[in-house]
Amino acid sequence: MLKISELSARTGLSTHTLRFYEKHGLISASERSEAGYRYYSDTDVRRVEFVRTARHIGFSLNDISELLSIRLDKSRHSCQEVTDITEAKLAEVNARIAELQSMQQTLQILLDSCCGGPENASHCSIMEALEAEQEREIEEDRRSGSHGR
Numbered sequence: 001m002l003k004i005s006e007l008s009a010r011t012g013l014s015t016h017t018l019r020f021y022e023k024h025g026l027i028s029a030s031e032r033s034e035a036g037y038r039y040y041s042d043t044d045v046r047r048v049e050f051v052r053t054a055r056h057i058g059f060s061l062n063d064i065s066e067l068l069s070i071r072l073d074k075s076r077h078s079c080q081e082v083t084d085i086t087e088a089k090l091a092e093v094n095a096r097i098a099e100l101q102s103m104q105q106t107l108q109i110l111l112d113s114c115c116g117g118p119e120n121a122s123h124c125s126i127m128e129a130l131e132a133e134q135e136r137e138i139e140e141d142r143r144s145g146s147h148g149r
Contacts, residue, residue: 001039011048026051
């Protein structure tokens, strides 16, 4: 049996993270001493490692909770359930990648339009573009606010 500090050293997760996972029901100590110390078994270690791996891949706490439920009773669950969770996560990742690529393109356009010289920023094309976008958003908010009344 391992104390939480030993589990932390073994898994590479901080004791704070382990307590956070315990608070959210992803892990639990197999035993507690009379003094309240948590003790973890080898089965607990494998569960923590599963949670760590799933978090590293990007699964949410809710996803991991579902995956752990499936893991505990694989015979009562289908591979399709795991596939559905994984496909949903992949769709989120793909959407985020598209968003980041759009941001990357916009930033590159801004950089390409700016001379980047030592002169003051009074006529900096990047600042002008950001300010113009800000004005466009303010005007859009005004229009949508007046239509909503």
